[in-house]
Amino acid sequence: MAPAAADESICGFNVGGDILAKYTSLDRDKGVLGCPVAGELPNPDGVGRRQEFKGGTIYWKASTGAHPVWGAIGDKWGELDWEAGPLGYPVDDELTNLDGVGKGQQFEGGIMAWHPSYGAHPVWGQIGRLWNRYGKFASRFGYPVTDERRDDTLNGYRQTFSVRNTDLFWSAGMGEGAEVCAGECVGYVLSAGERWVDSVSVKFALPNGDARHIEVSVKPTQTGYDQASTDYDSLWQQVWNVVPGPLPLDGTQLSQTQLDSMRDQLACHAKWDFELFGEHLSHDTWDLESWRSHKGEDYATSTLALLQTCNWD
Template identity: 40%
Template sequence: MRFSPRRSPRKVTKGQLLAVAAVPTAVAVGVAVMPAVAQNSSSGMSSALSSGRGISDGLRPSDPPPRTPIEVDQHPQIPGLPAGVSVERIEWLTQRRVAVFINSAAMPDKPIQVQILLARDWHSNPQAKFPEVWALDGLRAREDESGWTIETNIEQFYADKNVNVIMPVGGESSFYSDWQKPSNGKHYNWETFLTKELVPLLNEHYRSNGKRAVVGLSMGGTAAVNLAERNPNLFDFVGSFSGYLDTTTSGMPLAIKAAQLDAGGYDSEAMWGPLGSQDWIDHDPKLGIENLKGKTVYVSAGSGQDDYGKPNSVASAPAVPAGVGLEVISRMSTQTFERYAHKAGVPVITRYRPSGVHAWDYWQFEMTQAWPHIADALGVSKADRGADCAPVGAIAEATKSGVIGSCVTNEYDVAGGKGKAEEFRGGTAFWSPETGAQLLVGAILAKYNQLAGPGGWLGFPKTGELSTPDGKGRFVHFQHGSIYWTPGTGAQAIPGDMFAAWGAGGYERGPLGYPVEEAQSVGGGYVQKFEKGYLTRNPEKDGETKHFFVYGALGAKYGEMGGPASKLGYPTGNEKKINGGYFQEFENGNLYWSPSSGAHAIYRGAIFDHWGKNGWEQGKFGWPTSDMTEIPTGGLTISFQNGSLDQVFGQVRERKN
């Protein structure tokens, strides 16, 4: 039930809600063209819906550009989260864009992705807290990325503004609601996730100052208003761009039902119960307006007229019929919402365009038009609404070509005052007396930021981004290591000494290929996974640190066993070729490989010695055909090409296969 601070829940009769018998069952599946909004009465709405028009927009966001995730933290420990809620991982996608994967108690089936555009001063002012702008997606929201980042310039628009932009990913047909029961294999509980689980994470880990705006397009516009009404203490601004702000007028429940069936095969009655029931009433934006008092409310919609090619049009392509009809419905429902708001004494900022259809070009435009009102509602100062900056000195010289765009900050101290950094729309410039000014961009910059930038173990960059000799990748050298990137491996950092060892083997053209993971600390040493094997930095011994390669079939076996964390330990030499195959020595045993036997491990001890006395792999037993394993009743066993060896009660026994 929706509770207003001043009134009891508003009751609406089923007769008012369900005059839908005359609405064809095909509603919301086909879309007819309606050139203009004729009226904003409920009868006008019913007429529009009955003509075969619906709100299942066919405007699913395009496939996003290919991106290689950069895994930042696996299972980071974040205090203050509700029971059952944790962060699975965090991926840095650009210098100020991160994807957070959250294990939700409300929706536990798989981690929920939320992408965040970090505030302009996130890096330059680590102590600052920031307001938030939540941007909700449409009915056909994708599972991999928000339509906002695929279809609009939201990342560039907010690059110079001191707010965090919060973009939930997924939620097709969900209306970002808590559903009464599962449908189509999902049990949505988006409202609980967003308001009870995401907010504590933003407060604890993303430096929220508690001031929030929520906006959305189409389905997301409906949801934005509902979230603000149902959680009146959470948001200071609510905005709907082409949303459906009247969901219970004659025809609308059935239209939503048909739309959700069309957009993913979902059952609306699993969402809010039988059409016309109390949960539908409680999710009708026009019926909860009382709870918007004291907030800034912004609504916009076009007329449904296609203005492509006309002066001042923002459209990049002609309208499709669905975009025309959908905007007509949005316009009528928004006007109905405005009329209810006026009766309730709630001021509403309205932007009714004389043209425009249901399409991303217009929602990007509305995003920019709403920003001054959002900034006012969140108390964003003039200085935090845009960039007032200019590069100087060596950074000015390095960036004068405009290769990384215009600045969004002035230069600031980094690494305890050892150098400077300045952020631009397309990258960041770093300077130190030892390295000069260097420009970083893209995935390599994101990885560098994840590793604490110049204050981390890499130090300052010594080069800009360069191409690898094989033409497949990019790299940057730093004071204490390097970062390499390819489309298939992502950006991976290599410590300086391991980079030198890798280089001795031919870098990416050598037997290991490119790095695919970060170096991991194991038992006093380090191991790093590459495309074709592993590079180790063995624990220091007698004042000396050694590096070894484990690659090919032996490397695959070593990785399968757990690398240096396995019983084998660290390698004590590189692989050696022998008659018929290869072997490699480790702290506690060897790996052997031949084409006919495959790769197998044998550990040092009585069996190993007995095998050796009989000529190793060249003797009567031949190559190992299994790994050495424990016998359930006690002891060890291993099979060879020509027999087996068992060790029981300290005695080694031979067996024929």
């Protein structure tokens, strides 16, 4: 039995130990859990214990303590095989987020997020780490609106979030020629909705996701293809209007030289991405790579840069 407090009979069932202590902190039968509907039971793992109440169930394990699971978060957790699934045991109580609308609960294996507009969805693994790095619920990604799902084109998984219909993704590696994602990487693709910028994808090479290995891929609108070369400053601003910061995952920042280089690359693509035989030279995206040297706008818009396909050393 979960230790701590002596058993008490409540609504005809004994409640004791840490489960009783947590139940008491939630106002017992007068609180959200209501009366117990069964006695305390061991979990199938032989480690933890649980007790069911009208309003939910309190789960206990020595290393995580006693925490209630209820409502839509509890239902989704159950679909994922409760404590035996990838989320494991709850390590905290359900909390109301700062927006006053959504809820979140931390489990051993990740966070279960709930919002009345999107339902309950788990966020875990490398996608969860990326989401957490950008501020979780308060980030410019917002709430998850889907579960994580397999994407064979990525050789990994992606998950959609509420702000700008953003997809966060993880890849085990897409092989040579994929630059940042040749090996394991994470990133996101978000809808921009700018006049010249349709969407932006940001990729980080793992394990560190440091400033030496970042790629920002810009998908222009048709107007962008036609007009972006008329004002490189405005184009640059439209890209960074939608990209959440800070960028690198290791706590560093992109240097001014790296940013200047990426602006050069953007100008080069915008200048030279004309249509040939029904297809743009860029093959849909303008890729800005943090490891390219800064050469200046005059070089970036020269025919020499065109011959290097805007990918100079």
